[in-house]
Amino acid sequence: MNTLTFNFTVIYTHWFERNTEKSLLFSGAAIGGLLGLVPAVPLITSLGLRNVQTISGIISSCGALFFPLAISIGFYTSFLCRILQGIGSAIMFTTVGVVPGVWAPSSEANTFMAILSCALQLSNIICMPVSGLLCESSLGWRSIYYLFGALTLFVYVVFWFTYTDDPKLHRNVSQKELGKILTGKIEKIKEAVPYRAISTDPTVLITWISCFGGNMGFFVLSLYGPTYLRDILKFDVRETGFLSALPFILSAIIKFTAGQVSDKLTFLPEKARFVFFAATSQIGFAAGLVVMAFTSNRLIAQIAFNFAIVSSGLNIMGVIKCIQLRCLQHVHFAIAVISFTAYVVQFLAPIIVSVICPDNTAEQWTILFLFITGIIIVCNAGFPFITKSEAADYTKPKDRSSIEKY
Secondary structure (H helix, E strand, C coil): CCCCHHHHHCCCCCCCCCHHHHHHHHHHHHHHHHHHHCCHHHHHHHHCHHHHHHHHHHHHHHHHHCHHHHHHHCHHHHHHHHHHHHHHCCCHHHHHHHHHHHHCCHHHHHHHHHHHHHHHHHHHHHHHHHHHHHHCCCCCCHHHHHHHHHHHHHHHHHHHHHCCCCHHHCCCCCHHHHHHHHCCCCEEECCCCCHHHHHCCHHHHHHHHHHHHHHHHHHHHHHHHHHHHHHHCCCCHHHHHHHHHHHHHHHHHHHHHHHHHHHHCCCCCHHHHHHHHHHHHHHHHHHHHHHHHHCCCHHHHHHHHHHHHHHHHHHHHCHHHHHHHHHHHHHHHHHHHHHHHHHHHHHHHHHHHHHHCCCCCHHHHHHHHHHHHHHHHHHHCCHHHHCCCCCCHHHCCCCHHHEEEC
16 A cells, blocks of 8 residues: 555645656655565575564555655655655565465465455555545545555554464464464475576466566556546546545455365366466456557446456466466565566556656557557467476475475
8 A cells, every 4th residue: 555555646646747757756666676675585584574574564654654754855755765665565475475385274275365465456445545535635645644654554563463484383373273284285495595497497487477467467557547547537536546446346356256266176287277367367457458448438448447457366376376386485586586577567667658658648548558468468378388387396305304394
């Protein structure tokens, strides 16, 4: 929410009239995310996810709480706060990939992943309508940042006192529950991450490319959805807040259902399951963008907008599940790279939009949607044919004396 809030409030306020400054503020969170990812993998290895996640939350909270003051000072302080917001969310994707491997019973891994990944949808569901209401209230836009910044700080304090990196160390986990969690778990090997082997694995490479394409579409709609609804479809501020949140509400519901369905389809091979969800997600996403590109009907465009975002949410059961099966105990590095590509996309998206849509006309948005559709198709075309569901050789134990349960 701390990074998304800017995407809404920028259409209501008049900060920094120059497009270059606005684009840099849009990209500031992505730059912060890239900076935060650099130490993420070694820090998680040495300090644990619990501590790194909590530190990230505190940084994100500071970026939100100080943003109103930063705006009153000038562009550079505002840009710094946007970077802090990005640093705070840098390990979000990594968390979605790591936690199910530690805490989920093998038979419920997809459901765990679906619930965790709903953070993206939930943040939009809360952020957009609340921002719309507060922007038009007597409290003003500054109250949004104070509210979300304080909420972030509270939630992460609760997280630190509640979460542990190992189920065996949690005071509320019974032996019966622990047995269910550990049944069927892979064996974790205490060894250095094989960066080169992972980075040259065709399955991992095509998954990274697929994620890049999917994220390009998702972040363009996530970052500029409110702008599209307000300036092209001509909804007012309150309508924009609600309609921006609606597809994410639908996406969260469908994603949760899809996670449970995927766990139940045990009669299908793992590859068939993750390819089905990846293909369904990206084909649906592309179809929604194409309809948005060619329709001039506001209702049809809104339905297509909803359909595209809902479809994109299913991809978590596709590409992320694939990379979990392939990389096992080294999944935190593989997903950190996916996070890296996501922040690269967040950095590039404002540049692409400003180049293709300099005048913010409907015709220019048509070109943008078709361009993004082409990227999605090219990046995802090889995924069903190149990926493998079997664990890679670099996950296999080399020294049996250094093995512990994962």
